Amino acid sequence: MGGTARQLAVISATDVVDHDTADASPVVHTDRDRHMSPETIAAIRESVADSTRRAYSADRAAFSAWCQAEGRTPIPASAETMAEWVRHMTVTPRPRTNRPPGPSTIERAMSAVASWHEEQGRPKPNMRGARAVLNAYKDRLAREKAEAAQARQATAALPPQIRAMLAGLDRSTLAGKRNAALVLLGFATAARVSELVALDVATVKEAEHGYDVTLYRKKVRKHTPNPILYGTDPTTCPVRALRAYLAALAAAGRTDGPLFVRVDRWDRIAPPMTRRNKHTGIVEPIGDPAGRMTTEAAAEVVERLAVAAGLSGDWSGHSLRRGFATAARAAGHDPLEIARAGGWVDGSRVLARYMDDVDRVKNSPLVGIGL
Structure with a gap:
């Protein structure tokens, strides 16, 4: 049985005790009771994002290899092992960057190992020493003015930046129409790129106000209907961009299926890709x-357009989502409405950080004190 599946499926015995029969003999589960089919295990694993599974798997493999090299036991890991491993990460450059990982990467790795213990039916390791080492690392990075001292955030794609990104786009082509619609719809719905590419033509409904687009927000397990409204600038109007792209899709013979499709170098919808199994x-x-x-x-579309426009910053597919939150808050919209529109979970710390980017200036105690 997969470890993640076991962790998600098992319920603590205290959650299922019948207090009327608490004095009765304890129930002993058989191997059959503990069995889960491969299909059930696969279904449980699919509830975890692919990116999270890959990252945790890599972190656990790295920890296990380090423990083997050091002659230490990975599970159950001692508090001393965790502290030594975190110190090792703070001084060991990674091959790709030639620098030690940043604090957020180390925190994710610590979480991967802690949850690994739970999946194996072991208590979480004592992290007090490991946390102290990590805090010292954060302090050192701050003193050195290192870039890794602050968590990396995608640059917010605000309307001025979006105009610059779309200015050099050839919107007479299918690829150009697709990219414009992708950027503007991604911004208008505050979509994660995974949510954006999951859209089908059937999920886009024309309406009096423009379009209604329903996205499935996997983080909150909800479908959110998003009204897409006309923009004041035709070049950045999501309704006009989406209508032009849908018309181009229909002209290419696509009136159903995925909304955002691959386009080849000849500006045609790319045929299915295949390879021969060796x-x-x-x-x-x-x-x-x-x-x-x-x-x-x-995500590459967003990055490529930003680079082509000469925009500085750390651009990614998430730039559209962050840009929506920042622009909406700057326009005075209520944080609760912003959260509902973008499918953020209640009390999202990430969204709160985006709000702070705007509010720290607008609501600064320095405002209006007469300096």
Whole structure:
């Protein structure tokens, strides 16, 4: 049984005690009671984001390899092992960056190992020493004015930046129409790029105010209906951009299926990709057979347009989502309405940070005191 599946499926015995029969003999579960089918395990694993699974898997493998090299026990890990491992991470450069990982990366790795213990039926390791080492690392980075001292955040794509990104786009082509619609719809719905590429043509409904687009927000497990309204500037109007793209899709023979599709170098909807399995010789499909864009491809569109426009900053697919929150708050909209529109969980610390970016100036105690 997979570890993650076991952790998610098992309920503490104290949660299922029948207090009327608490004095009765304890129930002994058989192997059958503990069995889960491969299909159930796969379903439970799918509840965790692919990116989280990959990151945790890499963190656990790195920890296990380090423990083996150091002659230490990975599970259950002692408090001393955790402290030594965190110190090791703070001084060991990673091959890709030639620098030690940042504090947020180390915190994720600590979480990966702690949850690994839970999945194996072990108590979480004592992290007090590890936390002290991490705090000292944060202090050192701050003194050194290191870039890693502050958590990396995607640069907010605000309307002026979006205009610059779209200014150099050839919107007479299918690819240009798609990219404009992707950027403007991503901003208007505060969508994660994974939510954006999951949209189908059928989820876009024309309405008097423009369009209604329903997104599935996996983080909160809810479908959110988002009204897409006309913009005051035709070049950045999400309704006009979406209408132009849908018309181009229909002209190319697509009136259903995925909304955002791959487009090849000849400005055609890309045919399904295949490869020949070197072991079996069978030709197998690669990616979505209907041509749906991947999350990585959608994020690359945002990054590429920002670079082409000469915009500085740390651009990613998340720039659209952050830009929506920042712009909406700057326009005076209520944080609760912003959270509902963007599918943020109640009390989201990430959204609160975006709000602070605006409110720290607008609500500063220095405002109006007569300096």
